[in-house]
Amino acid sequence: MSAVHHIPPSEAILACQGLSKHFGSIRAFTDVAFQARRGEVTAVIGDNGAGKSTLIRCLVGVHVPDGGEIFFDGQPRPFANPDEARKAGIETVHQNLALIDELTVAQNLFLNREIVRRIGPFALLDRKAMKQQARAMLSRLSINMPSVSQRVRRLSGGQRQAISICRAAGSGAKVVVMDEPTAALGVQETANVEALIRRLREQAVSVILVSHNFDQVRRLSDQIWVMRAGRMVATVRSSETTGNELVALVTGAA
Amino acid sequence: MSTPEQNAPVHTAGAAEESRPSLSALLLDPSFWADWASVVGLVGLVIVFGIAQPVFLSIANLQALLLAAAILVVLSIGQTFVVATAGIDLSLAAAVMLGAIILGLVDAAGYGIFLACALAVAATSAVGFLNGVLITAGKIPDFVVTLGTLSGVTGLGLILSGGEPIMVGSTFLLRLASGSLGPFGYPVWVAIAAVIVAHIALYHTRFGVHLLATGGQVESAGALGIRTNRVKIAAYTISGFCAGIAALLLVARIGSAEPQINTSLLLNSVAAVVLGGVSLFGGRASILGPAIGALMLTALVNGLTLLSVSAFYQPLAVGAIVVLAALIMRYQK
Numbered sequence A: 001m002s003a004v005h006h007i008p009p010s011e012a013i014l015a016c017q018g019l020s021k022h023f024g025s026i027r028a029f030t031d032v033a034f035q036a037r038r039g040e041v042t043a044v045i046g047d048n049g050a051g052k053s054t055l056i057r058c059l060v061g062v063h064v065p066d067g068g069e070i071f072f073d074g075q076p077r078p079f080a081n082p083d084e085a086r087k088a089g090i091e092t093v094h095q096n097l098a099l100i101d102e103l104t105v106a107q108n109l110f111l112n113r114e115i116v117r118r119i120g121p122f123a124l125l126d127r128k129a130m131k132q133q134a135r136a137m138l139s140r141l142s143i144n145m146p147s148v149s150q151r152v153r154r155l156s157g158g159q160r161q162a163i164s165i166c167r168a169a170g171s172g173a174k175v176v177v178m179d180e181p182t183a184a185l186g187v188q189e190t191a192n193v194e195a196l197i198r199r200l201r202e203q204a205v206s207v208i209l210v211s212h213n214f215d216q217v218r219r220l221s222d223q224i225w226v227m228r229a230g231r232m233v234a235t236v237r238s239s240e241t242t243g244n245e246l247v248a249l250v251t252g253a254a
Numbered sequence B: 001m002s003t004p005e006q007n008a009p010v011h012t013a014g015a016a017e018e019s020r021p022s023l024s025a026l027l028l029d030p031s032f033w034a035d036w037a038s039v040v041g042l043v044g045l046v047i048v049f050g051i052a053q054p055v056f057l058s059i060a061n062l063q064a065l066l067l068a069a070a071i072l073v074v075l076s077i078g079q080t081f082v083v084a085t086a087g088i089d090l091s092l093a094a095a096v097m098l099g100a101i102i103l104g105l106v107d108a109a110g111y112g113i114f115l116a117c118a119l120a121v122a123a124t125s126a127v128g129f130l131n132g133v134l135i136t137a138g139k140i141p142d143f144v145v146t147l148g149t150l151s152g153v154t155g156l157g158l159i160l161s162g163g164e165p166i167m168v169g170s171t172f173l174l175r176l177a178s179g180s181l182g183p184f185g186y187p188v189w190v191a192i193a194a195v196i197v198a199h200i201a202l203y204h205t206r207f208g209v210h211l212l213a214t215g216g217q218v219e220s221a222g223a224l225g226i227r228t229n230r231v232k233i234a235a236y237t238i239s240g241f242c243a244g245i246a247a248l249l250l251v252a253r254i255g256s257a258e259p260q261i262n263t264s265l266l267l268n269s270v271a272a273v274v275l276g277g278v279s280l281f282g283g284r285a286s287i288l289g290p291a292i293g294a295l296m297l298t299a300l301v302n303g304l305t306l307l308s309v310s311a312f313y314q315p316l317a318v319g320a321i322v323v324l325a326a327l328i329m330r331y332q333k
Helices: A052-059 A082-088 A105-109 A127-140 A157-170 A187-202 A214-220 A243-251 B023-028 B030-035 B037-052 B059-084 B092-108 B113-136 B142-161 B171-178 B186-203 B206-216 B218-223 B228-254 B263-275 B288-306 B313-329
Strands: A012-023 A026-037 A041-046 A067-072 A090-093 A116-119 A122-125 A175-179 A206-211 A223-228 A231-237
Touching: A012 A052, A012 A206, A026 A041, A026 A052, A026 A206, A026 A223, A041 A052, A041 A214, A041 A243, A052 A175, A052 A206, A082 A090, A090 A157, A105 A127, A105 A157, A122 B206, A127 A157, A157 A175, A157 A187, A187 A206, A187 A214, A206 A214, A214 A243, A223 A243, A231 A243, B030 B037, B037 B263, B037 B288, B037 B313, B059 B092, B059 B186, B059 B206, B059 B228, B059 B263, B059 B288, B092 B113, B092 B142, B092 B228, B092 B263, B113 B142, B113 B171, B113 B228, B171 B186, B171 B228, B186 B206, B186 B228, B186 B288, B206 B218, B206 B228, B218 B228, B263 B288, B263 B313, B288 B313
Parallel strands: A026 A231, A041 A206, A041 A223, A090 A175, A175 A206
Antiparallel strands: A012 A026, A012 A067, A116 A122, A223 A231
């Protein structure tokens, strides 16, 4: 199995080549090539410490890689910080969700992207517009929320995850990156989040998914990339692989 | 908390409307009492003092009460912005003293009262800005930084004034202190204006949302691109600015700049914030709550004075009420 599976650049929305990152003497990953196709769900799997999360963090500008190139939409685009990546159209659903408990659902959905009305030199929040659009964003992804004026503190884990994903997808993002989106969820909530990811895909949003759950990855993704001990060791089409093969690739038994 | 949107009926995406809780359910809910502690306390005090000493409810006394509360209301607003970021400003009363002394010195030097007022407010705002920079850039806990500036600013005030009070005989300040418009004196209008401006800033601007987000979960706010350090520096600068306004009102009220800190102003500003239902852990704030808390503390002192209770008992009463309020706050949602 070849480690690098070449896709024509026009098909790749986010890609990297020869990417390396180390923290002091600890190598997170070395010489990694990765490509996420436009409109697909691309999964990155691997054991704990394989370098998945660090790779993703480099792609979205949280860490600056030590070497190699990152391509976004066919162009070399190293992101200096997450804000730049966000402006380019890459949204991240953080592992801790980055929600503010004391703010409402609508306030969280529009955090740092608030809609304002200009009154002379002053810019006042247009709460009505934000609430309306928040409802529209939620219903587009069929997320059931009793009220957008509810504080996030009172929501369940699944609802919180849904809001975080909705925020990421709702801003016209081209790529939504999710790090272990169902790690802390129950069975029903996991199913809801998976349905949400499928709906994103239907709306032609490219998704990059980091996961431990091989069954979930096979259910949701189109392409799977496998990392082991800081290297990208394989990539397979989800439809052409089995759970056993993935286990073998991740553990190195193949 | 008293966000207006919370009680408004909300139509949701294909879901049932949120039902409004009935009045009896509301009254049995301890978190209702926690949210409205300052209002309930104020009403309770007015009833008790009104019965015990009818003079308390006379127009003249109520006007005097509001006039006396104006300074504390302004300071409590400043403290609220800082506490909303999960910080605390212990240098508030010291900044008031420094502002007063700069006002007195510039006025005494003959530069005119308006420049004196402007420089006083600029100086206290600078103290707030310095607090914010030391806390964010220096990564020093707010408690330590503002304790340090409390001492530093006090010393600066003593050095500048030589420890002597400075008389300020300005007609402008005299008119500010004694004049009135409609039912209220000018200082009361200043406090009302401060409440309105602060309320709009907190609830109707991006800055307000970012302030609460920074106080709520600083890492999450940062992950979404909110510049949390700037927000914190702005909060401390607002606190310093409020200290400057309070300094003007104070000098106008007593007619001189005194080189001593009124520690009860600092403690009462924190107490008013707590009574007002603002979370000391940040992320949750209102302006009306602390303003009413400040009124309540002033009413307490005023009422006890009218009942001829020794002034020595006043700090005891304030302390008891604040601790009681903090206990009630535990039931907040």
